[in-house]
Amino acid sequence: xxxxxxxxxxxxxxxxxxxxxxxxxxxxxxxxxxxxxxxxxxxxxxxxxxxxxxxxxxxxxxxxxxxxxxxxxxxxxxxxxxxxxxxxxxxxxxxxxxxxxxxxxxxxxxxxxxxxxxxxxxxxxxxxxxxxxxxxxxxxxxxxxxxxxxxxxxxxxxxxxxxxxxxxxxxxxxxxxxxxxxxxxxxxxxxxxxxxxxxxxxxxxxxxxxxxxxxxxxxxxxxxxxxxxxxxxxxxxxxxxxxxxxxxxxxxxxxxxxxxxxxxxxxxxxxxxxxxxxxxxxxxxxxxxxxxxxxxxxxxxxxxxxxxxxxxxxxxxxxxxxxxxxxxxxxxxxxxxxxxxxxxxxxxxxxxxxxxxxxxxxxxxxxxxxxxxxxxxxxxxxxxxxxxxxxxxxxxxxxxxxxxxxxxxxxxxxxxxxxxxxxxxxxxxxxxxxxxxxxxxxxxxxxxxxxxxxxxxxxxxxxxxxxxxxxxxxxx
Amino acid sequence: xxxxxxxxxxxxxxxxxxxxxxxxxxxxxxxxxxxxxxxxxxxxxxxxxxxxxxxxxxxxxxxxxxxxxxxxxxxxxxxxxxxxxxxxxxxxxxxxxxxxxxxxxxxxxxxxxxxxxxxxxxxxxxxxxxxxxxxxxxxxxxxxxxxxxxxxxxxxxxxxxxxxxxxxxxxxxxxxxxxxxxxxxxxxxxxxxxxxxxxxxxxxxxxxxxxxxxxxxxxxxxxxxxxxxxxxxxxxxxxxxxxxxxxxxxxxxxxxxxxx
Numbered sequence: 242x243x244x245x246x247x248x249x250x251x252x253x254x255x256x257x258x259x260x261x262x263x264x265x266x267x268x269x270x271x272x273x274x275x276x277x278x279x280x281x282x283x284x285x286x287x288x289x290x291x292x293x294x295x296x297x298x299x300x301x302x303x304x305x306x307x308x309x310x311x312x313x314x315x316x317x318x319x320x321x322x323x324x325x326x327x328x329x330x331x332x333x334x335x336x337x338x339x340x341x342x343x344x345x346x347x348x349x350x351x352x353x354x355x356x357x358x359x360x361x362x363x364x365x366x367x368x369x370x371x372x373x374x375x376x377x378x379x380x381x382x383x384x385x386x387x388x389x390x391x392x393x394x395x396x397x398x399x400x401x402x403x404x405x406x407x408x409x410x411x412x413x414x415x416x417x418x419x420x421x422x423x424x425x426x427x428x429x430x431x432x433x434x435x436x437x438x439x440x441x442x443x444x445x446x447x448x449x450x451x452x453x454x455x456x457x458x459x460x461x462x463x464x465x466x467x468x469x470x471x472x473x474x475x476x477x478x479x480x481x482x483x484x485x486x487x488x489x490x491x492x493x494x495x496x497x498x499x500x501x502x503x504x505x506x507x508x509x510x511x512x513x514x515x516x517x518x519x520x521x522x523x524x525x526x527x528x529x530x531x532x533x534x535x536x537x538x539x540x541x542x543x544x545x546x547x548x549x550x551x552x553x554x555x556x557x558x559x560x561x562x563x564x565x566x567x568x569x570x571x572x573x574x575x576x577x578x579x580x581x582x583x584x585x586x587x588x589x590x591x592x593x594x595x596x597x598x599x600x601x602x603x604x605x606x607x608x609x610x611x612x613x614x615x616x617x618x619x620x621x622x623x624x625x626x627x628x629x630x631x632x633x634x635x636x637x638x639x640x641x642x643x644x645x646x647x648x649x650x651x652x653x654x655x656x657x658x659x660x661x662x663x664x665x666x667x668x669x670x671x672x673x674x675x676x677x678x679x680x681x682x683x684x685x686x687x688x689x690x691x692x693x694x695x696x697x698x699x700x701x702x703x704x705x706x707x708x709x710x711x712x713x714x715x716x717x
Numbered sequence: 718x719x720x721x722x723x724x725x726x727x728x729x730x731x732x733x734x735x736x737x738x739x740x741x742x743x744x745x746x747x748x749x750x751x752x753x754x755x756x757x758x759x760x761x762x763x764x765x766x767x768x769x770x771x772x773x774x775x776x777x778x779x780x781x782x783x784x785x786x787x788x789x790x791x792x793x794x795x796x797x798x799x800x801x802x803x804x805x806x807x808x809x810x811x812x813x814x815x816x817x818x819x820x821x822x823x824x825x826x827x828x829x830x831x832x833x834x835x836x837x838x839x840x841x842x843x844x845x846x847x848x849x850x851x852x853x854x855x856x857x858x859x860x861x862x863x864x865x866x867x868x869x870x871x872x873x874x875x876x877x878x879x880x881x882x883x884x885x886x887x888x889x890x891x892x893x894x895x896x897x898x899x900x901x902x903x904x905x906x907x908x909x910x911x912x913x914x915x916x917x918x919x920x921x922x923x924x925x926x927x928x929x930x931x932x933x934x935x936x937x938x939x940x941x942x943x944x945x946x947x948x949x950x951x952x953x954x955x956x957x958x959x960x961x962x963x964x965x966x967x968x969x970x971x972x973x974x975x976x977x
Contacts, residue, residue: 256912263916570899574916608910610903610917611776613870633778661774665782668737669789671766678741694911698918699946700953702742709735709744713751713763 255604258579268404272576275403279567282510283618300503301622303496304558311548314457314490315539321460325522327535335365338540342367342449342482343374345536349480351376351446355438357466357474358382359451360398360561361484361540364583364596367449379445381438381470383431390417396577398584399508399563404576438470448478448532452485453560454500455537457492462537464518465504467511472518481532483520487539488548488557500560503620508562543595543647550645552631556591558621563588565615565625571608580605587615591628599636599648606632682708725799725846730760732800734790736807736938737769739966743938746966750803750839753972757847761801764793772810775818777905784818791815791828799846800832803839803968804937805868812836813871838868839968840877840936853885855974861891861930862967863921863944865937866899878936878967885974891928895920902943918947926962933964941966 262268287293307314319329332338346354354376356362368389371378380389384401388394390413395401402410411425414433421433442448450471454463462483464471475481491497505511524531547553566572566586577585582593582602590609594602606629615625637657640650667673681704692701707715731754739747751761770790775783790811794800802808815829843849862878869875875897882890901907901917908914921944925933935941941964948962955961 256910259910260912263912269916570901570917571910571913574913604909606778607906608913610866610899610901610906610914612866612899612903614866614897614899617870630776630778633776634780635778637778658779661777661779661782665774665779665785668768668771668786671768671789674768678737681741694908694914695946696950697911698915698950699943700949702942702946704741705744707744709740709747710763710765712744712748716748 255579255581255608258581259575259608262575262579268576269574271406272404272573275400276567276573279400279510283507283564283567284510286506286510286512296499296503297620297622299499300560300620301558303491303500304560304621305555307491307496308488308548308554308557310492311488311490314492315487317492318455318457318460318490321457322462322537323460325460326525327460327462327520327522327537330536330538331541332538333541335540335542338365338484338538338542339367339370341538342484343370343376345480345482345534346371346374346376346447349446351480353441353445354378354447354449355381355441355445355470355474355478356385357448357450357464357471358385358401359449359484360395360583361451361486362449363395364542365484365540367484376447378449379438379441381442381468381474382466383434383468383470386434386438387413390414394578394583396585397563397566398561398586398588404578442470442473442477445474445478446480448474448476448481450475450481450483452483452489452537453504454497455485455490456494456497457490459494460521461494462520463497463501464520465501465514465516466518467509467515469516472516475518475520476531479532480534480536481520481523482536482538484538484540487541487544488559500621504560504562507564507618507620543597546646547592547595553595553628553645555623556595556628558623559588559592560621561588562620564618564620568614568618570610570612570614587625587629588623591623591625591632594632594635594646594648599632599646599651601648603636603648603652606630606636678704678708682706682711727847728759728799730762730796730798731842732794732796732798733761733763734767734770734794734800734802734807734811735763736802736804738807738938738942739803742942743966746803746938746969749966749972750801750968753843753968754801756975757843757849759847762796762798767793770807770810771818772807772814773904775810775814776903780818787811787815787818787829788825791825791832794832794835798835799837799842800835801837801839801842803966804939805838805865805872805874806937806939808836808838809867809871838872838874838877838936840881841872841874844877844880849881851881851884851971851975853887853974854976855885855887857887857889858932859889859891859928859930860970861893861925861928861933863893863900863925863933863935863937863940864896865935865940868936869897874936878934881967881971882934885971888974891930893924893928895924900940900943902939904939907943914943915947918943922948922951922962931963932970933962934967934970935964936967938966 330341368378380386387402396404407425415423452462453465505514523535547556572586582589590605611626635646636652685704735747771783771787819825819829864875900921901914945964
């Protein structure tokens with residue numbers, strides 16, 4: 242973990258946290274290896290570029306179709322969930338979502354909650370809220386369990402503990418799990434976690450999960466997972482609470498298979514996940530198992546802000562596969578914690594500003610070369626580089642009325658704006674450009690040997706003694 | 718019956734948009750690209766009023782400033798000739814982003830769209846329009862090719878540079894690891910996030926050097942500025958006199974290999 246602690250201003254300290262990682266050769270190598278592995282797994286799933294392109298276009302169309310009628314679909318979803326006996330709750334903010342969940346817990350005098358993997362529960366920091374209310378929230382996904390034991394946050398949305406080596410996990414288990422001897426045998430480590438968690442499923446009062454797709458026409462909650470902990474969390478405890486963002490909705494059951502296929506193949510390079518749960522209601526009369534109550538909490542937390550703008554809305558197409566992280570040269574260099582946001586990597590850079598405001602995230606969008614690797618692999622074709630440029634504009638432009646984003650202008654600087662205005666004045670005018678570049682070519686030797694951050698790892702830039710236009714003139 | 722795709726007709730004249738980086742920092746690459754085109758019997762026109770495509774401001778979040786600069790370039794290519802650009806990055810800006818940049822200005826949007834279809838990245842133009850078959854006259858050597866992200870992902874022309882090098886009989890093209898990964902330049906990224914940019918270019922230079930190639934060639938001078946700048950800095954740190962990784966624009970390399 243970086244010694245530069247997280248805070249409520251992820252932008253602050255970002256460079257320092259990133260520096261800590263890039264200067265650590267062990268971490269650099271470890272992230273590179275993990276990402277290469279995931280890149281290879283995904284590539285193996287899409288041997289045919291044309292098929293991939295067809296699927297991505299289909300994925301994009303499905304997501305855009307459903308976002309296009311989101312308000313109506315949310316109404317339809319609520320109706321059909323209610324008909325199925327699933328209680329629907331609406332939360333505008335993380336605080337509201339936590340209050341709803343804690344309210345349900347308290348109504349059942351709950352002491353223990355087991356959690357299947359849910360990034361939205363990380364987004365609202367549910368574990369903190371539970372702790373403050375005296376409820377034990379226990380992560381049951383192996384990666385989440387590891388980061389919870391370590392007192393950390395996930396560093397990847399699909400592989401929360403990707404930053405940890407097996408030796409680190411061995412030490413962690415030895416120190417934190419009573420009666421466990423040190424072993425770095427991976428199978429033995431998984432068995433240790435499984436033994437601890439298995440007991441908890443049986444005694445938990447509440448099971449909490451996320452949702453990958455909420456199907457409006459049938460009132461079904463779909464959950465993708467690999468460890469079976471999702472199924473146990475949603476079936477063993479007497480009460481199941483699901484939480485998700487309002488954008489995770491599809492109208493038809495037919496929309497699910499293509500998205501599911503894109504999701505598992507893009508995320509972990511699996512043909513299909515080990516488990517796929519379709520939850521259609523609580524235990525019915527005469528049934529022997531299943532929760533007696535099922536709740537769904539639908540969270541906004543800035544998503545309607547993204548929704549209101551045609552371009553920014555594309556952010557909500559995301560199905561949370563994490564492929565953009567795996568392929569991002571920046572994420573590969575710095576890992577997930579450096580971002581300081583629940584969602585790291587390219588998707589984190591474009592969605593966090595809606596959740597936290599641009600004040601807190603103003604400079605995050607600058608941490609990209611716009612290389613396009615994220616957009617190229619995105620299974621639903623989110624134009625991430627274009628959105629990053631838009632966020633830069635929203636952040637750096639002078640504050641104006643009726644902005645489309647909270648915190649618009651947060652990164653505004655008179656100096657920086659003046660620099661670009663000056664640049665434009667020169668480059669829009671052939672005569673000024675001529676004078677400035679001529680001076681540059683004649684007096685290039687006067688260029689300082691230190692040119693700010695550029696020369697921290699590079700030799701200084703020097704204009705050539707003759708410009709191309711001079712050479713062409715001489716040639717005649 | 719669908720018609721078979723035919724290559725665009727071979728033009729007699731082209732415009733050359735040098736880019737501000739080539740004009741000021743790599744003028745030799747610009748001269749070599751022009752000479753290469755002229756040797757194919759093409760008349761090359763260099764509108765002297767050209768400056769910059771506007772990309773630096775555009776990608777930095779200052780579209781108004783980018784628009785002012787881009788609007789000036791829109792007026793420089795009146796004849797219906799192809800506009801050849803020795804950079805995938807700047808060509809990508811003009812081909813793909815100009816129409817978006819002027820979306821709210823119908824007159825300029827129409828100009829931008831008309832220009833967009835005439836924009837060609839140099840290696841794409843050499844291969845797909847001129848069907849250029851370089852005849853190798855040099856000695857045996859091994860090079861490594863770095864393709865810019867814009868050339869690869871925005872212009873889709875990453876294969877044309879490789880094809881041109883592949884056509885050179887005595888040139889072996891080495892394959893670096895993580896070939897498709899960005900070099901870490903990213904315009905203002907390199908100064909706004911110098912630690913990450915530095916780590917990326919460090920890895921890129923290591924990969925290129927690990928191939929044992931004598932030199933790196935690229936069709937984008939922005940990447941070369943970054944890659945060669947870091948390689949030279951490393952050499953300086955190590956007290957080396959001669960560059961351990963020399964490099965040049967692909968136009969310069971092609972011209973030298975095919976010179977009589």
